[in-house]
Amino acid sequence: MTSSTPNLATEIEAATGVNPATCYQCGKCSAGCPMASESDLRPHQVMRRVMYGSRERALQDESIWLCLTCETCSARCPNGCDPARVIDAVREIAIESGQARMPRNIGAFHKAFLEQIRTNGRLHEMGLVLDYKLKTGDLMKDVTNAPGMFARGKLNIRADKIDGVNEIKRIFEQCGVTP
Amino acid sequence: MSTVAENAAPAGTEDAAPQKTPRGVAYYPGCSLHGTSPEYDESLRAVVEALGIPVAEIPDWNCCGASSGHTTDHLLGVALPARNLALAEEQGFDRVLAPCAACYNRLASARLAVAEEDGLAERMPEILGRPFANTVEVFNAVQLLHEHGALIEEKVAASLAGPNPFEGVKLAAYYGCLLVRPPELAGTDDPEQPMQMDDIINACGADDVDWNMKVECCGGAFSVSRTKSVVRLGRSIVEDARRNGAEAIVVACPLCHSNLDLRQKAMTTRGEQPLPILFITQVVGLALGLPAEKLGLGRHFVATEPLIKDLVARAAVRVEEEKRLQAEAEAKAAARAAKRAEAEKAKAAEAGGAAAPAGAPVPDAAPDAGGDA
Numbered sequence: 001m002t003s004s005t006p007n008l009a010t011e012i013e014a015a016t017g018v019n020p021a022t023c024y025q026c027g028k029c030s031a032g033c034p035m036a037s038e039s040d041l042r043p044h045q046v047m048r049r050v051m052y053g054s055r056e057r058a059l060q061d062e063s064i065w066l067c068l069t070c071e072t073c074s075a076r077c078p079n080g081c082d083p084a085r086v087i088d089a090v091r092e093i094a095i096e097s098g099q100a101r102m103p104r105n106i107g108a109f110h111k112a113f114l115e116q117i118r119t120n121g122r123l124h125e126m127g128l129v130l131d132y133k134l135k136t137g138d139l140m141k142d143v144t145n146a147p148g149m150f151a152r153g154k155l156n157i158r159a160d161k162i163d164g165v166n167e168i169k170r171i172f173e174q175c176g177v178t179p
Numbered sequence: 180m181s182t183v184a185e186n187a188a189p190a191g192t193e194d195a196a197p198q199k200t201p202r203g204v205a206y207y208p209g210c211s212l213h214g215t216s217p218e219y220d221e222s223l224r225a226v227v228e229a230l231g232i233p234v235a236e237i238p239d240w241n242c243c244g245a246s247s248g249h250t251t252d253h254l255l256g257v258a259l260p261a262r263n264l265a266l267a268e269e270q271g272f273d274r275v276l277a278p279c280a281a282c283y284n285r286l287a288s289a290r291l292a293v294a295e296e297d298g299l300a301e302r303m304p305e306i307l308g309r310p311f312a313n314t315v316e317v318f319n320a321v322q323l324l325h326e327h328g329a330l331i332e333e334k335v336a337a338s339l340a341g342p343n344p345f346e347g348v349k350l351a352a353y354y355g356c357l358l359v360r361p362p363e364l365a366g367t368d369d370p371e372q373p374m375q376m377d378d379i380i381n382a383c384g385a386d387d388v389d390w391n392m393k394v395e396c397c398g399g400a401f402s403v404s405r406t407k408s409v410v411r412l413g414r415s416i417v418e419d420a421r422r423n424g425a426e427a428i429v430v431a432c433p434l435c436h437s438n439l440d441l442r443q444k445a446m447t448t449r450g451e452q453p454l455p456i457l458f459i460t461q462v463v464g465l466a467l468g469l470p471a472e473k474l475g476l477g478r479h480f481v482a483t484e485p486l487i488k489d490l491v492a493r494a495a496v497r498v499e500e501e502k503r504l505q506a507e508a509e510a511k512a513a514a515r516a517a518k519r520a521e522a523e524k525a526k527a528a529e530a531g532g533a534a535a536p537a538g539a540p541v542p543d544a545a546p547d548a549g550g551d552a
Contacts, residue, residue, distance in 0.1 A: 035408065069250065075362055095251065105405060109400070113245065114247055117242045121241040122242045123242050123245075125210075142403065145441060152478040152479070152480075154478065155214075162239050167307065171258045174254075
């Protein structure tokens with residue numbers, strides 16, 4: 001634990017009300033985690049890093065961005081540690097401290113998604129996918145699905161912009177989020 | 180039978196409740212039901228109309244932020260859905276129907292956060308720029324239909340002209356994550372072995388499937404950004420349903436639907452038959468005898484037509500078979516009666532003048548033995 005940086009466990013507890021030290025490493029969270037096989041750090045290991053205050057290792061790991069927020073870990077935790085909420089908070093601190101190492105595609109998706117909401121108040125899938133493609137350079141992604149979706153009435157050309165879009169902009173400002 | 184408005188009221192006030200919310204429930208469709216899953220919106224509207232439940236779309240609703248919202252910032256993940264609760268509140272509703280499992284989770288989670296987190300209730304009107312008292316309850320389509328299970332059963336029996344196409348059909352109820360987790364938000368009967376959707380399937384006349392992947396994650400929001408994970412997770416879901424005899428998977432979430440429907444092509448190997456993915460509202464609609472076009476059944480990637488045609492054909496065969504069995508049984512009964520009459524006649528002739536006691540065991544046993552042979 002370093003003394004120069006704030007204690008991650010304390011910070012997490014302040015943000016979530018969850019004391020990471022209550023995790024006794026039984027691993028039940030990781031046993032049910034759908035992304036465990038693709039992650040370097042599994043949920044109980046993230047809990048361990050947080051508990052020990054290995055700040056960089058926790059904040060800079062890619063695994064926290066592979067969490068699907070399916071909540072299986074939290075639902076099954078026998079000690080009520082809520083790893084899903086802790087991982088959410090770790091991600092937030094990682095973004096705030098500029099240490100987030102999210103996979104490019106996932107980061108681009110979240111960014112494009114939030115930009116859609118801020119501009120229109122609602123999600124415009126076509127706009128989201130186009131923006132995502134520009135952000136990732138993955139231009140051919142799902143191109144073959146587009147005609148099928150269009151034919152089935154699942155793709156709107158025009159965005160559905162709400163009247164209260166200024167209220168949405170206000171919410172983003174009030175929360176200090178700029179996509 | 181109870182209405183939604185009545186169910187919104189505390190127990191014991193059933194009679195007074197309809198006056199309290201005369202316009203029924205507020206409806207929050209969410210972006211997916213306006214975008215990639217219009218069939219969920221269409222089938223839901225058709226079903227609530229058929230069941231006589233009034234719903235009114237919240238004017239000028241906004242996106243709930245989905246996972247991108249709360250993954251980026253906790254407060255944003257609360258404030259975006261809270262604006263919709265504030266709008267519903269302004270309209271005088273005390274209940275919001277959010278059929279999309281992800282929207283449901285965000286709206287319910289915002290309601291809980293504002294109620295429980297220090298200072299959030301006070302800050303919220305300032306953040307939203309509108310009054311907000313956090314008085315509106317949130318519920319999803321599974322809860323709505325489950326509350327009306329008895330009504331559905333009754334209407335299914337009354338509204339079908341012909342045989343019920345779902346009788347004896349095995350449907351796998353897939354709940355995924357956000358209809359059951361977190362348990363304190365989802366209000367489910369059991370987070371590991373939920374039965375609410377299974378009950379609705381049974382109310383429609385179909386059989387539920389006992390399988391393993393009911394509450395496993397489909398990959399949710401990674402559909403675009405990490406498709407390989409979605410295909411891996413979806414494959415295990417579809418394969419388990421098929422292994423347990425399901426003829427279709429039933430969902431109540433547009434994300435689960437597109438991950439299992441749109442991405443199924445990438446999951447299917449070895450020339451397997453694709454498994455149709457139906458919204459629970461489409462199943463109820465079909466059982467209520469609503470036309471397939473009204474339920475958006477033509478909008479899926481895995482075609483639903485072959486299954487529906489097959490169900491109708493099987494129902495017709497079943498009816499024919501029942502008719503044949505009944506005719507056979509009637510013929511047998513008639514033959515037995517004739518035999519008995521003949522035996523009695525013969526016995527009467529044989530006995531002649533001798534006074535045999537009526538109801539002797541021997542003549543009675545004879546026709547039965549003949550019937551069994």
